[in-house]
Amino acid sequence: MAAKTVKNPQKKLPNGRGLLRSNTGMRNSDQALIRGVLAGDKEAYGVLVERHGENMFRVAFRIIESEADAQEIVQEAFLRGYRSLAGFDARADFGTWIYRIAVNCALQVLQKRKAEGAVPITEEYDEEHSGVQLSDGGAGPERLLLDREIEHRRHAAMEKMTEDERLAFVLRHIEGLSTEEIAATLDVTPNNARQAVFRAVQKMRRSLTPLWVKS
């Protein structure tokens, strides 16, 4: 078996765990900046953009797997955020709020892709951004070939997922959000969020298992 067995996977999970729970100090500071923006200080929004921009880019990239699209999603999310800021609930957390906007923007991009039948930029293997992290030791030609095949299948499985499954999978498995947080972000019930994650894992497994058997 080529892949390394993960016996305690939960320990590896929290990539972004706690992402939706920003600390109180930052939250208060965000609130002050929002008040400033609503009072006419446009530059205060710039501080919010600088503060949350990287997080937004990261999540957008993980969902969409394209740097250019992720950049556009982040821009669109912050633009929408600015325009909707007057309706922002002062008791809410800005980080969580803008995160949800970014996820929704990503969802729209995914839907658009599906509708247009567009071939995603990363459909073809991109050696520079090869995300397969299973190599243990020497990376011979066989290993590189296998890595390439794994990435191809992983990507194909991602494309087979519905938008909800893909988002739930990324948010749960990569971003490390809890089922309740995913449900709130996607505006679905926790049970639906759990089911979406399960179906996504199932699709991914069906796509990748033949490789484990072969190797």
Added chain:
Amino acid sequence: MNHLTEEQLVAHYFAEDANRVVSETHLRICSRCEQVYEEICNTLAVRAPEPPALKPGYGKRLWQSIEAPLQPYKATKRHYFTWPRLVLAGACLLALAVAFLGGSLWQRARPRSSEATTSPQAKERVVLLILNDHLDRSERLLVELNHSSMEAGDVDDSLQTEARQLLPDNRLYREAVSAKTDPIMSAALDHLERVLLEVANSPDRLSSADVARIEHEMNTDSLLFQIRVLRARTSRPEPKVDSRKGASI
């Protein structure tokens, strides 16, 4: 043996299974489930490409790229007098005016039955009730005054305080009961007022000797008797009694 479902195994991976210990125990003894679980673990160990590292100043550049089309918010000065608000306020005022006019018209149109029932008899009953209470308090004061004159030493301050409280009420009742309509009541209240004045306005603390003097000079025994008779009259259940009848006493 009941095997774990794929869904249960995925839940176990994400530490979301309902009974973790049971799942772990089962995985230790069931090779089939263990194999499926291993496949799930291997599948999820395949990581997606990590986001490319962003160059320093990404946030600033991002802000610069979106800044231009954004219009600053106007300072949140609330516009209370926008058209919808004005229309709403106008509608409220109109509704209020209609309600007021309707109410007053209805009031005029309805028969004045309550007024008719409350006018003279009801008023008289209320006056008698209040007067009865006043006479009761005055009677008690006069009784205490009688007792004080028999005891040696100073008289309790409460007697003067009570007299001061009764005095303004008594004046009102005396003015209300005219000598024409009820001469007996009017005379008694006038007499009572003079006694109350004497007790209330005594410059020093009243002694039993002072009280005895007041009693003697102002004939409080007679006043007490008068008040008792008047009280009996005012407390009668039948209010239709002509107050002039009291004059025969």
